[in-house]
Amino acid sequence: MHKPLADFVRPKTFDEVLGNKRVIDILKKLVKDNQMISLILYGPTGVGKTTLADIVASYFPLNHFRFNASTDSKAVLKQIVESVKLYNNVLLIVDEIHRMNRDIQDYLLPYVEKGNITMIGLTTENPYISVNPAVRSRVSIFKIIRPGGLEIETFLKNIDLSRYGKDITVTDEVYNKLSIACNGEVRTAINMLELLVLTADKNSIIDNDSLEKNLPEASKSTFKTGDNYYDVLSAFHKSVRGSAVNAALHYLARLLAAGDLKSLVRRIRAIVYEDIGLANPMMGVKVDAACNTALAVGMPEARNALSAITIEMCISPKSNSAHIAIEKALADVNKGLTYQVPSHLINNPTFDDKKPYKYAHDYEGHIVSQQYLPDKLVGTVYYHPQEHTKLEKIFSEEYKKNQKLINKKG
Template structure:
């Protein structure tokens, strides 16, 4: 029986891993472990198809340790015993234990001593939050790493590798994937590389070659094979970004119906990543200090959506959209930080006043560091007039409250009082 393309294209060494550079990039923690051959047991958690098994097999391939795979829910204690016996013979063995959050107590009790003596290097894989779902006894003996959804470039890189690989991939076939089909394949699978490769393989194997023996994979074929419709047949993918732009502008403009319409387009395209990212940007860029509670609720809705996955994810995301649409709006934060950045980029900085400089080292006082600093908590109302900006820009002003929403109105009153107190400061 032929193994699926996603299985065949699993990385053989750490250099073959797609994405997850925060873990396997140069100088990052798992790369450092592999290079030093100082492995410790770990839990990898994240959505399906993001590379948990791939990282485990790549670690084994790079270190040349024996590698075995079991499932905590379906494999028995006897299966674990067989693995441990093999580890005793080989010296060190890497065990990928899928659904590690479902490891019951008898299996756990059997496994723990072998983790402690280093005979078995456990790599647990789970889609559940390990801080909630995994027994503390296992958690305390492992390092926990989050595996994140792959971006479009990561998936495109893996697809191109599969198309070029004659040994494990589809390189022995003359396959051309159109630009529109490639764009859709990298987006519609929502960061799930396994789904993207499975969709690609189905498309290639179910498409008849033309008279020249070429297999042309067009957008309609990919739509059928991944069961997601493209937003449009726009070759450059501009319409995708147009929808995202319209989505943000509709929320900014407080049009609930339009915002839900554009979100529905993204839901239908399976593009959870764009929805989640854009909602968090909108929350802090467009709502901001007018309603900080809505910002916090948006983050919670995004986390719930990522945990649920589609189709249920549409529910917390819709809650967030409606909440943000009907919330008061303020862009004071983004305006303020951009003003400050503009000063920096134009060279308007100046020296930090001596009394604000670090004074926690011998000899600092001789350099006048920290001398005459006024500690606000030692004064009434925990505030004292004191210059904090460098002399060069001591009168610079960046933040201006937008008085929409009770919270920023209150901030505005405090800001106005502070400005009045600072007048005349030299």
């Protein structure tokens, strides 16, 4: 029995890893200078988080350990901590760190804080949401993103298939389709390639016919579009945004033929709030109902609900003011403009100079003149109404009136 191909071709050095150059350059610098720090790597499955952790661990051949936060007990961690006495410092790779319970955290964190344990946490969850703040405050966090299709295709082409003892040629078309079908998961692409090789004759060419014959339906469904699946998704989104009903239906049909109902429904739910938004708020409710119906009945009946809602989204008035507003707000947050919340908006504040909070329901129209933004952001405007649609024009009038009352002095 051969070792699985995905494990056999797993990168052994940083230079062999696909994508994520910025993160890899940082890790290379840290290990080269022997200045490794505790960190968390997060991102979807199959993108190389474990591979990166293993490469770092290769620089600590005697003093690295693994701990699975969902299955290993505190006793296992105590054994690892005992090794600190031997090595002074150890590298600890924590799988599924978002599942680490409070008791284990309390035991581990002092060693991380003092530098006795350098921790690499791995998770598919967003650590800013799923990982305890006490852990986050002691580590650096890096997001690992999916590599591009071209990177994956090149990687597949460089795999030596001679280990199978077969004289096999894989066509460029197959490599291309595998790189698309894997949805950015390198391990999935390798597994599909291995399946094709294992089911091929000793002297053969793996072409599109071999692909359709031997690859499981769930893996080959994206091939039916005849294009990069995500290009078709993008064209569908832009057609709805541009109110082009017939084009949207054309791309919808191609996406339905691909059979990936979950991804299609996710995109439709994103479109309604990005491009229709406040011009027709009830469309969100209608989209949710149509998508739930589609997922409940499945194919082929799902096509009717998605066709109807696609037509209605195209015809609906459009506004992206909510999308633009939150993008501006996020840009400020990402620039570090996260100042102290005004003291009168904080529950149980410790400030001596706390101003009285004015309870809005005690005032006419439920609007009261008081400061809501942090001091350094007073006067900042994120939301700019788009008045070309009837409903948002009404929203605009209410918004402007309320802003005047909130900002009124005295």
